[in-house]
Amino acid sequence: MAVAQQRxxxxxxxxxxxxxxxxxxxxxxxxxxxxxRDHPDVLSTAHLLARLHREADDPSAARRVLEEAFAAGERxxxxxxxxxxxxxxxxxxxxxxxxxxxxxxxxxTRVAAAGPAVLGADxxxxxxxxxxxx
Numbered sequence: 001m002a003v004a005q006q007r008x009x010x011x012x013x014x015x016x017x018x019x020x021x022x023x024x025x026x027x028x029x030x031x032x033x034x035x036x037r038d039h040p041d042v043l044s045t046a047h048l049l050a051r052l053h054r055e056a057d058d059p060s061a062a063r064r065v066l067e068e069a070f071a072a073g074e075r076x077x078x079x080x081x082x083x084x085x086x087x088x089x090x091x092x093x094x095x096x097x098x099x100x101x102x103x104x105x106x107x108x109t110r111v112a113a114a115g116p117a118v119l120g121a122d123x124x125x126x127x128x129x130x131x132x133x134x
Contacts, residue, residue, distance in 0.1 A: 001027060001041035005048055017056050024049035028065070037072035043083050050090055059097045066091045080114035089125040096132070108132045 004027035011020035028046050035042050046069035053062035070087045077084050092107030111129035119126055 001035065001039075001045045005045055008048065008052065012052065012055075017052060021049065021052050021056060024052065028069075037068075038076040040083055043069050043073050043087065047083070047086055047090060050094070054094065054097075059094050063091070063094045063098060066094060079110050080118050082118055085111055085115055085118060085125065089129065092129065092132070105133065 004023055008020040008023045011017070011023065024045055028042060028049060031037060031039070031042050046065050050062040050065045050069075053059070053065060066087055070084070070091060073081075073084050073087060079085075079088065088107045088110040092104045092111065095101075095103035095107060108129040111125055112133055115123060115126035115129065
């Protein structure tokens with residue numbers, strides 16, 4: 001997974017965002033043991049894929065990837081896990097971008113509740129979540 005992430009970032013850096021997205025999509029969708037959908041490397045790769053979808057102005061694709069990753073991850077990891085918090089934060093951002101305030105609040109609430117103890121109160125994700133929630 002790390003190699004796929006590195007290659008995707010290199011493709012993105014070379015201006016080939018579409019190929020980077022395709023590479024990561026294939027990597028996430030074709031996971032094999034010892035990697036399961038809830039493996040941290042798979043979740044991290046899905047997170048990167050979602051960020052590339054957003055960069056390509058495709059927030060709906062980002063939302064789909066993030067929702068699938070979060071659903072897989074929450075079977076194994078607590079919502080306060082740093083990677084799960086990263087997925088929650090990204091989901092909140094995408095939901096807000098798509099105008100879904102309920103989903104944005106739900107995900108930002110996770111970050112605001114568990115983030116300070118895990119990431120620190122001054123972490124940018126925690127600050128952004130708290131600002132959003134008012």
